[in-house]
Amino acid sequence: MSYQVLARKWRPKTFREMAGQNHVLKALINALDHDRLHHAYLFTGTRGVGKTTIARILAKCLNCEVGVSSEPCGQCHACVAINEGRFVDLLEVDAASRTKVEDTREILDNVQYTPSQGRYKVYLIDEVHMLSSSSFNALLKTLEEPPAHVKFLLATTDPQKLPATILSRCLQFNLKNLTAERIVDYLKTILEKEMVHYEEPSLWLLGRAADGSMRDALSLTDQAIAFGSGKLAENDVRQMLGTIDHGSVYRLIEAFAASDGAALLAIVADLAEMGADFAGVVSELLVVLHRLAVAQTVAEGLDNSLGDRQRIIDLAATVTAEDVQFYYQMALAGRRDMGLAPDPRAGLEMLLLRMLAFKPQGVIDGPRQALPRAKSAAEVAAPVKKLLANEAEPAVAALPAQAAPVNVEAASVQQASNLVQPPRAEPVNNSVQPGPVRSDSIAPWEEQPATPELHSEPVVSASLAPATTPAETRLVEQAVNRPAAPVSTAPLSPEKPSIAAVANSEKVSLTVFSEQIWREQFEQFNLPGMLGSIAGHCQLIEKTETSLVFNIDESNAALLNDRHIERLGEMLSEYFAANLQVSVHIAATPTETPAAYRQRCLDERLVIAKEALIADPMVNRLIAEFDGVLDPESVQLLS
Template sequence: MAYQVLARKWRPQNFHTMVGQEHVLRALVHALDEQRLHHAYLFAGTRGVGKTTIARILARCLNCEEGVSSNPCGVCSSCVEITEGRFVDLIEVDAASRTKVEDTRELLDNVQYAPTRGRFKVYLIDEVHMLSTSSFNALLKTLEEPPPHVKFLLATTDPQKLPITVLSRCLQFNLKNMPAEQVAGHLRNVLTSEAIPFAEASLWQLGRAAKGSMRDALSLTDQAIAFCGGDLTESSVNQMLGSIDQGKVVAIVSQLQQGNASELLKLIAELSEQGQDFTVALEDLLSLLHQVAICQVLPDAPVSVQFDKSKVLDLAQNISPADVQLFYQMGIMARKDLEAAPDLQAGFEMALLRMLAFRPQQHAGQINTMVAQSKPHGLESPVVMQPEPALAPESDA
């Protein structure tokens, strides 16, 4: 059998196996099971978060020969034809390529006719915001009062561009970007079922690189399987994505804390040997510092999956909050300077050395003891802040 890309093979076939977008799915499942159906739905969200997937599943739910429910059988001819993209009563339109009013009119001319095979004639209009104003006007009349056998499923990445008159006639669902945790979790299931060995860290790398899109995550995973020759190790996935071994980023922050300039330069040289992009290294350093700062105020806060929680906690206990802020601030400034530096590595090195140079003259040990002592002391005798007494006005008398 020909190899089928993961994104297609793992496209969910019903709402109950779909990962993410629970808030949307719950509403749709209730509506379907209680037969409270609206005639027009609008799915808004960035690319790859499941808009058309949800719309196609909804088309199956509406047209399954077993009856309207949130659980289409998946085996009747309607279900199969919808899955294979050849169901005559599911009319899919890419508005981006059919923006003209003639296109919309042609499409809507057929609305009045009863469905050929199914229960409902389902119009799935993708990127609906691309329609011209006159197209929207043509659509509006039908949207207002469509025949009972018609359902409109609209999808858009840019709901702001839709006329308010269209928005007000649709039931709108806003799809969220998928958090990296959720993407990584799904990839774990997919790779396990596909019997492809993987390193846990590689999942997080892929999840993060997908930037909230499950489709991108699966495409990247396909690419990684090819790149790594079937075994997803952290280093080869990093290499493919051009991302950086997160252990190195942790080591850099730890050396900053210890004020060890020669170790820092050694780490930078290693990154350079691996051909790493120092812009990415700086970004990763900033996300780690951000996580450390969060951990210092909320030790139980969930840590970004990119980093090992125990290491982040360890750093949070050993670096003073003031240093974290200082490093972060300097790192943010260094992002601008990086472009102006003779080369990226030099810019990165100078940024780290500047962090050390401007750090208050204290040994890490001293800072630790200070932080450790300040807490119980503060608890025993809380310092009550007194408002500054207002200066008595100079009396003339």
Template structure:
């Protein structure tokens, strides 16, 4: 006897053997058992999901000699002939090859005759959407009111092409695509019954390659058995399908998690040696990033289909959630752009390097060259406070005169070492004076003002009009209201006039600063931490992304030893998980240099949350800025003379300190 392929050998012979279409089976079984039968059924779905199989089982249930039921005997002549495809009252029509109206009319002429052998005459029309418009019209009347001994079973992969008049005359059943888990389960049962040796990862490769079709999965299994000499080995199946080795993609993602550019490029070179499809590499990387994102939110949902569950969970712990989302978006864009790249390997390399280049940096983290550590600018590796003052270094007088004057620090700092001029006695360079309400005293004799060039080495500066025409100076924020600017010391020689100041446009909506901004001091220990202090601490501990948003909406309820108790509203509580809690504990422990535990419960706190504080301060600054512009004489003059109007929503107040808490 000749070999019979698995797809035909294992075609279901009863409704109970069908896989993955429980919603359709329930309706058909109940209709058959209660004898509530419609005259026309339409089965839709992609290839290989069981449309024709269900139609044949339905015909067998209708014509079984034991009676109409959902469990045909399978032994009578009608059941055997239907299974063998030679039952005279089951008329199977391939609509793709019989699209003419003459073919449809010929079929309809025989409808009036009673069945020859069975209880019902069943018309099974496959790919019914291929019929012509005239064929559909010829079918309409008979399909709506057929004789009682006629049943129509229609199957199609494209129901959108069917006329509405046909759809309205049928009971429609949409068959689902098979999920990989269901395909693997069925393949395992078939291979065990066939005594074929297999490896579990090979079944998952076949199930994913089938793309939802059980028939495709069975056909690929036949091919893989022949390729592997009677066995299903993962390496053979991967080579047959041309898929990328999952371990190599895992290695790429691990190098990305470690921000190792050299390792990433080396991994691409290793893939190129096997002649892989680089689009397939990006597809595998997208699937792996999806599993990592699931592991970060729902660790229990990660399957072990490829034997890499622990590796995926480890990557989920090491990578930030915002990095995973960014990498996924970049990989998706890189896959769209890959057909435009002259060399596909370069497209993959640029996509991976783009992930490293655009990785978000934590608040307070400084981007340093490779090999140097990054961290909080105010904390050393051991968590202690680090000195922020730069080391004293020699300053060249000419360079100092051409560079803008530095801003004086809030605390007195050591003056830089004096520098000798080549042609005259040493003279110390005075530090820039801190702005005070009173004019500063004249510089002592022998000191060079920071804003004036040296008399011995005058600096030739271009005229203001020429410099401004070539390149406009960078915009600078004006000082806060109520803080006068100290006048500059007259330059030497006295006759030289300073360059004219660039005029500011009247009615500017982005140059208004607000007075009265008060900072809340960050507490130095957990015992001193309170609600307002939590607002200051949040901006200093370096949280980012979703964790920062959750912390900004949390109100500090109390401090109990080393445990911080927060309240979070119900709108934000569903976003909180253990990953966010661990990040908050790590950042707070580093900041306070002591282990910190975080407990977050649902509720409304007594104090303002950092998010509420910032929103209130934004509204206050905006109101103050609007009032300042409305009372400005120049703005009022423009409004009066030119019939102008002030748009409050266009006003953006200048925040003197973007990190103000």
């Protein structure tokens, strides 16, 4: 029997055997199982991602003799005939070779006749965008109102070329490019069944070279098996593909980190001996630098698409984030200029040496002290108001003390006070212990003493008009430092009774874990980075002893991927000390998520803070005496 290539031998026969495209398969499976079938389907996507395969499986589901379902039996006459490509009522049309309107009319003349063997007559038109305008016009009416026994399955790699009138008559499914991880997993399964020995790094090379196409990956695998005499070795596959060893790229970055120019030139010499494409080296360098930047910024977002996740994480710890960004920008510009170099090797060496020569060697500290400004005439001539001079301090001292302080920013007030009041020479008295330093006795060129942290509760910041004299400044400072009405830090207006008795900063058990605890005690689970941001928009829907089910709104699910769900399951399993199966569905969240709950609590605290400032007698006195204005929009919770 003649050899059958892997791409044909291992073409999926059922939806379960498909690799990826779950967003398409889910819609088709539900439509088949609930008898909600459309008369025309359009599958779009790049080459080799499964458009024609899904169409053939759908045709088999429609015509299986057991009945219409998402799982055809695979044994009946219709299933076997479709698998072998000889089913009479499945008409596959290559639109690229039959573009004329006469061809289209010939096909449509038989639409009115009932199927010969199957339940439906299925027209599978591949590369439908190649049809002429006349052919589309001939197809329109039939495509809109076909007989009940006819289904149209259209496939194209270029949906932009289809008329809007065709698109509006079809259910459109866009098939995505497959990730390198999914391709590698599928290749492992096939090679184990084929009993072909392989080295895993060779599969990552093939998965990346396939560029999202499973058919290309299988074709390259066929070629690599032949190249390696029945086995897949990394060096053989790398030589076949002409790709650069990433180990050389890693060594380049390590040489950058060590500022070792001799090592850089030695690595380039090794690449020259292997006949490397020097422009390709720059491209691979950009790929690795990008992965380093991701690892340093959002480690959870780093995939294993090149099989080097752990090495990237280790390398990211040796290079600063600023250097990575610098190297990336230099390499990006250098790749553009490679064609201008008289010799490709010299162009690469000059690029690497330029990156080393211009590597930032440190940043000089910026000025830390503000320069004193000249006093204006109004500041010099402004009199001290009699009321403030005689009565301000006693009036402030008589104010009642309360609990938590309200901190009002008065940096500009302090600066004005310093400029008006010159430094004073105090008599030396060794018998007197140094006391507190008054704010109006510090020279403008002297460093201000740090204000001690008085509390850890959320405080409030607001903007007030600056004072211009020492007396005014003292009044403002006393208003800043006087105790004011406390701002509660507890969650406000919860929908249910407080769960402090349940959690109370202690570890939550799986037994009492609930949607309310997830919402109100979310910080206890210590979910980091992007994972924490995504999880904060998830709502707990269902809990069992072995599983947790969450919903996330579609508007917050753009960055959600399988790795986030897997990582969430790992961290919650570790927290609860149980083996939990965690799933996240994109669906409506009828009640508050942790993120929404936190934002509501902050908004309510901010409202109370604004009301407290507006009602504060000292703030009102400042406004009255200085014709000031309190800007409510400037009030912020500092923590």
